[in-house]
Amino acid sequence: MTISQVSFGSHEPVLDVKDLTVKYIGDTRSTTAVDRVSFSIGTGEVFGLAGESGCGKSTIANSIMRLLKDPAKIAGGSISFGGKDVLAMSPEELRRFRWQDVAMVFQSAMNSLNPVLTIGEQIVDIFTTHAGYSRKESLRRAAELLELVRIDPARLKSYPHQLSGGMRQRAVIAMAVALKPSLLILDEPTTALDVVVQQEIMAQIKDLQRELGFSVLFITHDMSLMVELSHRMAVMYGGRIVETAKAQDVYANPLHPYTQALMGAFPPLTGPRVPLTGLPDGVKFRNIPDLGEAAPGHLVAPFGADASVIDSANLEGAAR
Amino acid sequence: MSHSLTLPAAGSTTSTPALEIRGLGKSFPIGGLFTRSSVRALHGVDLTIGRGEIVALVGESGSGKSTLARCVARLEKPNSGAILIDGVDILKRDRFQASRAFRSQLQMVFQDPFGSLNPAHRIEHFLRRSLAIHGKSGGTEEETRRRLEDLMTTVGLQADMLNSYPHELSGGQRQRVAIARALAVEPQVILADEPTSMLDVSVRIGVLNLMRKLRDEQGISMLYITHDLASARYLADRTAVMFAGEVVEEGESLDLLANPAHPYTQLLVSAVPDPARAGSYDPVRRAELRQAVMASTTCAYDGDTNQACSAEEPVRHQVGDPANRHWVRCHLYRPWAGAGGHALAGEPAQPNVPPSNVQEKASA
Numbered sequence A: 001m002t003i004s005q006v007s008f009g010s011h012e013p014v015l016d017v018k019d020l021t022v023k024y025i026g027d028t029r030s031t032t033a034v035d036r037v038s039f040s041i042g043t044g045e046v047f048g049l050a051g052e053s054g055c056g057k058s059t060i061a062n063s064i065m066r067l068l069k070d071p072a073k074i075a076g077g078s079i080s081f082g083g084k085d086v087l088a089m090s091p092e093e094l095r096r097f098r099w100q101d102v103a104m105v106f107q108s109a110m111n112s113l114n115p116v117l118t119i120g121e122q123i124v125d126i127f128t129t130h131a132g133y134s135r136k137e138s139l140r141r142a143a144e145l146l147e148l149v150r151i152d153p154a155r156l157k158s159y160p161h162q163l164s165g166g167m168r169q170r171a172v173i174a175m176a177v178a179l180k181p182s183l184l185i186l187d188e189p190t191t192a193l194d195v196v197v198q199q200e201i202m203a204q205i206k207d208l209q210r211e212l213g214f215s216v217l218f219i220t221h222d223m224s225l226m227v228e229l230s231h232r233m234a235v236m237y238g239g240r241i242v243e244t245a246k247a248q249d250v251y252a253n254p255l256h257p258y259t260q261a262l263m264g265a266f267p268p269l270t271g272p273r274v275p276l277t278g279l280p281d282g283v284k285f286r287n288i289p290d291l292g293e294a295a296p297g298h299l300v301a302p303f304g305a306d307a308s309v310i311d312s313a314n315l316e317g318a319a320r
Numbered sequence B: 001m002s003h004s005l006t007l008p009a010a011g012s013t014t015s016t017p018a019l020e021i022r023g024l025g026k027s028f029p030i031g032g033l034f035t036r037s038s039v040r041a042l043h044g045v046d047l048t049i050g051r052g053e054i055v056a057l058v059g060e061s062g063s064g065k066s067t068l069a070r071c072v073a074r075l076e077k078p079n080s081g082a083i084l085i086d087g088v089d090i091l092k093r094d095r096f097q098a099s100r101a102f103r104s105q106l107q108m109v110f111q112d113p114f115g116s117l118n119p120a121h122r123i124e125h126f127l128r129r130s131l132a133i134h135g136k137s138g139g140t141e142e143e144t145r146r147r148l149e150d151l152m153t154t155v156g157l158q159a160d161m162l163n164s165y166p167h168e169l170s171g172g173q174r175q176r177v178a179i180a181r182a183l184a185v186e187p188q189v190i191l192a193d194e195p196t197s198m199l200d201v202s203v204r205i206g207v208l209n210l211m212r213k214l215r216d217e218q219g220i221s222m223l224y225i226t227h228d229l230a231s232a233r234y235l236a237d238r239t240a241v242m243f244a245g246e247v248v249e250e251g252e253s254l255d256l257l258a259n260p261a262h263p264y265t266q267l268l269v270s271a272v273p274d275p276a277r278a279g280s281y282d283p284v285r286r287a288e289l290r291q292a293v294m295a296s297t298t299c300a301y302d303g304d305t306n307q308a309c310s311a312e313e314p315v316r317h318q319v320g321d322p323a324n325r326h327w328v329r330c331h332l333y334r335p336w337a338g339a340g341g342h343a344l345a346g347e348p349a350q351p352n353v354p355p356s357n358v359q360e361k362a363s364a
């Protein structure tokens, strides 16, 4: 696999996260959920953030959306969107930023629809309050929007409980792109859905992305799905990024042992059946250093014997 | 482990199967007092697990996988069919006298490794109790102790973890404890219902490897229930595909997933994300498959004089080399229209009424 240019679209990143550190402040002790994380996303680029539960992915997404609540605290770093300092935005600026510049779809978003309003009423609401369109114009656009995610516009009159989980999640995605944001954050958007529905929704997001040209921050713990969909990706562990590169390079040549373990966790559907090892229970990496360049555009945290501490208490028998 | 019994080599098929399910049916009544209807969770299911064999049962959520496991574990009473363990129909046996002997033949491992362990007890307590209930403690305290330590080692845990509480363990470690607890009983069959789906992805393979090791070393037969086709292929000798409460295709895992014959299996296989397979999503093909699953008008075996098709009877067609034990149900035989809980049945046409206070939810 050759390494060509890493950039997609313009060189000016849409989103630039630098040294972001987020802590959850507790009574007795604080957790550093995100630890000096840096990445940027270009125009029209799909950037994946992988790593298993608790590694800090949602905390990053919520930081970008400025949705962090107590006891979370941004302890350092910067987030810039289209050159604007997100962390310095006023409430008024934030209101616009959230729907029109950046939109987010999270795992159980389909359950966050208002149960007593029809889908149509909820979409129309976005247009009238955030874009100032008339009711009639809003309705027309709402119908268009549903067609965009291949839901029959007749469904505008349906209540959320009358739609399947997959359809509800598609409706939420339609609402997220309603105001044509330049960045869409997808936080495990299909984790609760069956694989067939998941694939259809992801294909639709890809189509939408091509059509509307927005950038995507795609969060999942499913490496196969991530590699299929992302241009570039980063792998997180314990609040740190341990590796980042073009998705195909991470897939073909994972360098960090944790990335390798994540890759090894997904047996292939073709080819010979070979034993995989995954990550033994109880193995931990600590004091993960800053990323270094292993190849052009392929950055990895050094993992020499002294750089990461492997807790070998339970190595035995775990894998084989 | 110091097991007294020696077991036949894995995969020997000549003897009585470890588990044989015949024509299993199960319906759940749904609705209120006045709307008597029922959801058909299982219908005419046949499934055989040979001694030392691992069989995977795959399908989307709501297809009936857990109901099948619960029927076999006698947590649910089937409406019809037979379940034979070691050739003996457990549904016919007297409930009281059968239960202990039965449970020591068959153990279940559940999805949630936390839910099944009472947080107030140390790990040792769970294993000790399993040993005691099934009379496998051995004579002396020293023997019991050795047995406990053996169990821990077998599932890849340190013996000193016997003193830990469940919350001190990771999800993967807790699932290993759940497996150790099942092993304490020296079962012939383990039913594992999505045992890795709640675990962190990087430790899932370790648990699958453990299951394989138990089969290889102790000859334990297993039913591995999963919605993850790739893991079924990785672990299981054979795989059965369940759709709307019926098995629609079955075969040796590698052959089945390389040459899926039923449109439902094809649909599942084509939906698995696989970076090695570029451009896997084709909306036109997808629409065709959906149509073929719900209302096929053709069958690949139509006109085959040896394997007549039938829209009335659920006949099976043999796929390829008989050595692969691969069969597919005739496509002309349609799924039950009222089959609940699967994504393919499409959206039921519903009147536009606001939700009332009734939150309908059929599944548990």
Ligand SMILES: Nc1ncnc2c1ncn2[C@@H]1O[C@H](COP(=O)(O)OP(=O)(O)O)[C@@H](O)[C@H]1O
Pocket (backbone or CB within 6 Å): A024, A031, A033, A051, A052, A053, A054, A055, A056, A057, A058, A059, A060, A070, A071
């Ligand atoms: N409200 C909270 N209070 C305290 N700690 C939290 C809170 N939310 C998240 N955390 C901690 O922050 C870390 C990262 O969580 P999260 O960003 O949700 O991870 P992910 O999305 O990758 O699963 C976890 O270790 C979690 O325990």
Ligand SMILES: Nc1ncnc2c1ncn2[C@@H]1O[C@H](COP(=O)(O)OP(=O)(O)O)[C@@H](O)[C@H]1O
Pocket (backbone or CB within 6 Å): B028, B029, B030, B039, B040, B041, B059, B060, B061, B062, B063, B064, B065, B066, B067, B068, B340, B341, B362, B363, B364
């Ligand atoms: N206790 C129950 N009462 C009513 N319906 C049930 C019950 N248990 C399962 N079902 C229904 O039976 C079908 C099969 O469910 P299940 O066996 O849990 O599927 P799976 O494990 O494949 O997801 C579903 O339609 C489900 O809603």
Ligand SMILES: [Mg+2]
Pocket (backbone or CB within 6 Å): A057, A058, A059, A187
């Ligand atoms: Mg999260």
Ligand SMILES: [Mg+2]
Pocket (backbone or CB within 6 Å): B065, B066, B067
């Ligand atoms: Mg289930």
